[in-house]
Amino acid sequence: MCVKPVPMALALDADSGRLDRSGGSLLTGVDESAVESALRVRDECGGEVVVLAMVPEAAAEALRPALAMGADRAVVVTGAALEGADLLVTSEVLAAAVRRLEADLVILGASSGDGAGALLWSALGERLGLPVLSRAVEVTVAGGRLSATRQTETGVHAAETSLPAVLALSGEVCLPRYPTFRDVIAAKKKTVEVLTPESLGLAGADLGTSGSRTRVLAAAPAPARGPAELVEDDGHAHERVVDFLVERRLV
Amino acid sequence: MGETTTGPDFPTLFSPLRIRGVEVRNRVVFQPHFNALGDVHGMPTEDLTAYLEERAWGGAGLIVDGSMATMPEGQMSRKYLAAWDPRAVPLNRRTTDAVHAHGATIFAQLNHGGHTSLEHPPPVLWAPTQMPEPSSPHTTRAMDRGDMVRAIEGFAVSTRNLVAAGYDGVEIKIAHDGLLRSFASPFFNRRTDAYGGSFENRMRFPLECVAAVRENLPEDLPLGIRICLHEYTPFGYELDYGLRMAEHLEASGLVDYFNCDAGSFSSFWMEIPPAAVAQGYFRPLNQALKKQSDLPIVAFGRIKDGGLAEHMLATGEADLVGMARQLIADPETPRKLAEGRAVEVRACIGCNDGCLHAVAQEKPIRCVQNPAAGQELLWSERLLVRAAEPRTVVVIGGGPAGLKVAEIAARRGHRVTLFERSEHLGGQLRLAARQPHHEEVAEVTHYLEAAVRRLGVELWTGVEATADDLLELEPDVVVVATGSQPNLPPEHRQSHTDPDAGALARARGLQVLPEVPGLELGCVYSVDEVLGGAELPGDRVLVVDGQGHWEAAGTAEFLADAGKQVTVISSRPVVAGELEGTNIAMFLQRVAAKGIALRPLTTLLRIEPGRARVVDGVTGVEQWLDVDVVVPVHSRRSREDLYHRLCDLVAESDREVRVERIGDASAARLIQTVLLEAHQVAVTV
């Protein structure tokens, strides 16, 4: 039985610090390695790589490097209604988008900078009713099945599942390829497709902050980094440094 | 305008301090320095006013203008400000008004040049005892009492002029050059009259000058001493004596603060220490003076980091921190620190190439890091205007040139995309920084890289641009900043990793290859290969210095540090002769320690496997040198083919695209003019 895989990399991150500007290098290494994994699956098995992200429209440009690397399309789900969305809302919106795209394989980076990503893949699998393989360090797709080597606290596992499925990678598992100049030019000409919650049939649904079950109680910018404490070496500087690290439970 | 805010991260640095009757808004002092921005009559120019005004705007608490000369004999350069001359008063008033308008305080430093001068030939040099300053061939005139009276009068008249011009205080130089230190010095002062012999006698004349200044200063205005605490010469005095001088001056009750200093003309690399002298190296001197004195102490010497400055103040090492070159490189340093923008500070790299090198030749001050230094009226970043129409700017190359043009164009609101074919930004400076004692040069591109990222420039690293497809990006402006490569024959191994980017230019007669037979051989290694970590076949290395600056000198040192047996030849009279003076002095000290052999006036004729033929420039005698590796460092060739192809394509198309080439892609040279050129192009886009 052979399914034509349509792998999909989710370059997920609503962390505005990283995604609020257009720029070639704003995907993290984790995202880029997810894109690379998706491209490798496509290069082996055929199909199409679609990069999907739920971000403010202004951040759509951040997907451009993924297009330059060779992703076929980029789609962002965006809209004022999504502001303040938590994990539950995000997974609902993304699940709707994945259904619309009829993806056979959904690939996510292990976690995104905002912390929600470390769970997003499971929420997404749940909503889509698909099997989930997480913490993957090596991936093979063949004969309509996904096999992966998983890295966990207890060791390395081999696991396998049928497609469609959700795959979450364990960090930067492979080196992303560099695009050529031609690839970049081609990528810059492509349009990033924009979907709204309405177009995904989520009109009127409780989204954004109001639909979120997580409440942000307080948020403050991290204090600017002050001047470092300088330790003059009087022969005991190493002890002070060790004490400092121990006090803060950094070792 | 006006006050800068108190920085929460630097509470001590941004706390005010009272010196006698004058309150200084924070602890950052723009140290005095001859900047050659006076005219040939010693009158301050508008450039000088703008130079100091820029630092006041940038948030410095105290600016010390000068040095200024107290009389015509003793004016170390004709461009040294003529404090004695009443015609300078209204012009200096222009400066003090401009500085005060930003809330900063301004003092002036007075100096009599004594046995030291920058003029060639120098005028008659005054000294306590007739003898040349050891670093100079020019001897001196031993002063008589009449000379002394005139010199004291010079300090008095100058002080009255400074007060009339609106200065808030006067600093007297008993420091690394000039007359007053030579009187205090047991080496230079061998007099047997009332002005020599004993310590008290040697200090007598400096104190008479100090008293003359105090008498002419209004009650509330402070008087400071710039004091050389350590001469760092085999024959001179050391810290203990410097401290004794300070103690004696303080005991006179005439002094309100000390500004620390060190070195002399015979150890001028310690006056204005280059990067080879560690940051904060002089802290023990500052600390020692602070410990014994009840007066406010200005710390000095390679202080460029806000964190270090705060630490020094907070731990009581000093009361103010002096920054000369850090504020030359980034006038806005205090403002950025105060506003929580410490990451935006552009660091001085301690090169001395733009500042000291220029003024030592009596040319207006410049700065490698800051293209506007000394020419604020033309290129200050405060003059940048947002572009009326944002345009699409494509920059090829992420070295200093490309990054600078991207930074300034983006600040002006243009849409900028930059392509760099290597995985990292920085260009040649990534190699340069691997040379010993040269790491700080990388801060040029560290600053620019952070700036372009902050400004949202679209960066593509690991992507090599080609002329063919470029116009598809629909640029309004393309800036070609593809840099330069070692000029080796295309058959040389280098072409495998760094393809020949000058073939088209050579075909058009725009470039030539060097005419030394054997440059294509496997035993020939380029600087880029060596610093890039190539494994060399053998230990005997010949470095050919056809460049004179760090490229050859630092590579020779890099090789010596790697255990190679290095000989450096140069056709010119001095190996590494293009290095700035403090750098070459310290380079030569290390050459001796590292056993590098230097052969000036020696030219490379041909290379064969295992040996190189050279000729002596004086005798014409030829000789084979047995060597395993030859590293030829002659002028690099521009990677300019892309530029020519692109110009052809634009001419063939019907598009309106402006194509510029900048940096080494137009002519290989040093960073200073590369960055200025990039700035100049970016302001016209």
Ligand SMILES: Cc1cc2nc3c(=O)[nH]c(=O)nc-3n(C[C@H](O)[C@H](O)[C@H](O)COP(=O)(O)OP(=O)(O)OC[C@H]3O[C@@H](n4cnc5c(N)ncnc54)[C@H](O)[C@@H]3O)c2cc1C
């Ligand atoms: C060892 C060494 C030491 C030096 N020390 C000093 C010093 O102390 N002081 C000083 O003032 N100067 C020094 N220089 C010179 C200084 O490095 C140059 O002035 C400066 O790097 C020139 O900048 P640039 O941006 O024009 O070129 P480069 O620094 O050469 O940068 C050009 C960039 O363009 C990229 N590029 C080329 N072709 C393409 C393409 N087709 N597409 C995309 N990218 C491309 C290259 O990869 C490179 O990163 C030194 C040079 C060397 C080699």
Ligand SMILES: Cc1cc2nc3c(=O)[nH]c(=O)nc-3n(C[C@H](O)[C@H](O)[C@H](O)COP(=O)(O)O)c2cc1C
């Ligand atoms: C170009 C130049 C000229 C200088 N001229 C003077 C001078 O006239 N009087 C003086 O007291 N110090 C002079 N200095 C020394 C500086 O005041 C300062 O002590 C020195 O540069 C080290 O401090 P920094 O590391 O903060 O630059 C000069 C420095 C430079 C760079």
Ligand code: SF4
């Ligand atoms: S020229 Fe070099 S040493 Fe002088 S201020 Fe500029 S960066 Fe610093």
